[in-house]
Amino acid sequence: MITLKDIAKECGVSTATVSNILNGKNKVSEETRDRVLKVVKDRGYKLNYVAQGLRRQKTQTIGVIAEDIAQFTTPEIIEGIMEVCEERGYRTIVQNLRLYARWQDLWFDNDKMYYSVMNPAVQEMASIRVDGIVYVAGHARKIHRFPNDYQIPSVLAYAYSQEEEVPSVVIDDEEAARVAVDYLVKRGHTKIGVMAGEQENIHTKLRILGYQKALYDAGILYNPELVTYAGWGKELSYNAAEALLSKDITAIFSMSDRNAGGIYKYLFEHGKQAGKDISIIGFDDEMISDFMTPGLTTMKIDLLGIGKKAIEMLFDKMEGKEVSKEIKMPCRLIERASVGRI
Amino acid sequence: MITLKDIAKECGVSTATVSNILNGKNKVSEETRDRVLKVVKDRGYKLNYVAQGLRRQKTQTIGVIAEDIAQFTTPEIIEGIMEVCEERGYRTIVQNLRLYARWQDLWFDNDKMYYSVMNPAVQEMASIRVDGIVYVAGHARKIHRFPNDYQIPSVLAYAYSQEEEVPSVVIDDEEAARVAVDYLVKRGHTKIGVMAGEQENIHTKLRILGYQKALYDAGILYNPELVTYAGWGKELSYNAAEALLSKDITAIFSMSDRNAGGIYKYLFEHGKQAGKDISIIGFDDEMISDFMTPGLTTMKIDLLGIGKKAIEMLFDKMEGKEVSKEIKMPCRLIERASVGRI
């Protein structure tokens, strides 16, 4: 592989001069610049970032640590991060912890498991000498002890940071839920059930709060019996659908599109339809919501925006600017056909 | 940041000794090893991969160039690549060309557009001095002129290579289609329509071939009038559904789950059901197929397997082993409820 030294020799100049030219320092004459640039091009010379990184002590690289790129939220968040990095001339290197693929949800409360994968990943990033780290969580929770021994500027995306120096970007679950339920209320629904996610999950708790808020604003009494916890998948939700539907309700706030899918399945098997026999609003705007029949009205998460915001905060931090401790990104209502009027 | 030299000084040994210990060379006494290792641990010393890469002329890093990680096939392929890389102690660095995000499908036939993004990406990988490259395509097509000026061992995943030195891993479209249609035939269907993808697309052409093969094997005459081209999305397929359904058919081979979704929508609006009024088999096994009502029987693509196979071929290449020019990965039938018997 051709090096800077080769170019220098071929041009009859010093390596310092070639380096200066390549880095746009203007202490070189037009003439030598042109000559060198021509040779660089002809020989197809390419800078060695490894050597540059060593000398500069700066790799111009952002590390992304993803809990699992197979989580539906993750690729789009990373897409947002990469888009901004590219604009700013930064490279991106992705570490995939594959936490869900390894252990499903067993790692949630198992620090030993978690850190057995997380620590090496951070060390890896440190060894590569990335200039900053974006940690992309698979679902919202409080992350404490973010290993910051290496003094690398870091930002959390899609989870809440417990450490002062690590800011985070999350979705505004409570407000999004309030908007969703308010949408039902505005269409005349007052008896509104909830197909909730995992009971201990932060998303779940905050969305319950938003649900309460919307009811309160409308002067409707909160009735805990109308809230069913069914995890995040289709199956549990399907199993819970019958009991929930047998209650005296006209609409359901489903905390994920997948949960809504379980209800749809139940309805289908009993010859009923969302939007007609019962109103349903989902959450996530996963692709499935556009493929369910009828289309599922739902709350869209701005994943791209989360990624962009997170990396922008990281750059601000790297430049020593003041950054907010936590940013809540709004969700957007996507209207389809699963909600009717009373 | 603490360096190898610091450790050496603290232990009163030379850097060479520390390096030898860290690299598991057994020309060191137990005693000094233990002493050094203790200091390494206490001080939290971490190797600098940048320096190591420079010295070794080997970065222990695999570059992944993805046409777009937002394509539904891509994250899982990357997941497979990363899993194997991790086992072998290789790092992974991902470049996301964001081709679809930038230009939808305009870049397919526009070499200038394509290489304006592709060439810098490859140069980037070259500058990082990755040991090998896996290129992950967003959809199957023939890729010529894979820029291999840098002599970096490379492999194509999910597209066909036109270059002798670049092997590829693709899905066996023809056989998968044959299996799908045969499944319909075995259930008594003889009048089988096709909701096909983009006409010029390789997936489309090969699957048509598979369709023909299955018909031929069953002694059914191929009738081109039963084949409708509708792109890969839901909308065009929905628009084409009426005409296709009005033909004298009892089943449809849909070349993507999304296409099947368009048919479902049409059926739903006309009070009909897949599996009862018409049989449908899809392709891809995207998540939507499990959420459609009734569940869509479909062909699952082994994306994880494609990723693993591709990276394994790359390692073989890097080790100078002989590798096949092209590997076709089989698809698997996933039975749900959208196909009935005649």
Place this chain on the structure above:
DNA sequence: TTGTATGCGTTATCAA
């Protein structure tokens, strides 16, 4: 078993 010295490809300092 351990240490010395050199070089990987680049950038930065300083002198010319």
Place this chain on the structure above:
DNA sequence: TTGATAACGCATACAA
């Protein structure tokens, strides 16, 4: 405007 030289952190050949 240009060049000589040192240094970044590590691995290795060779000497001790």
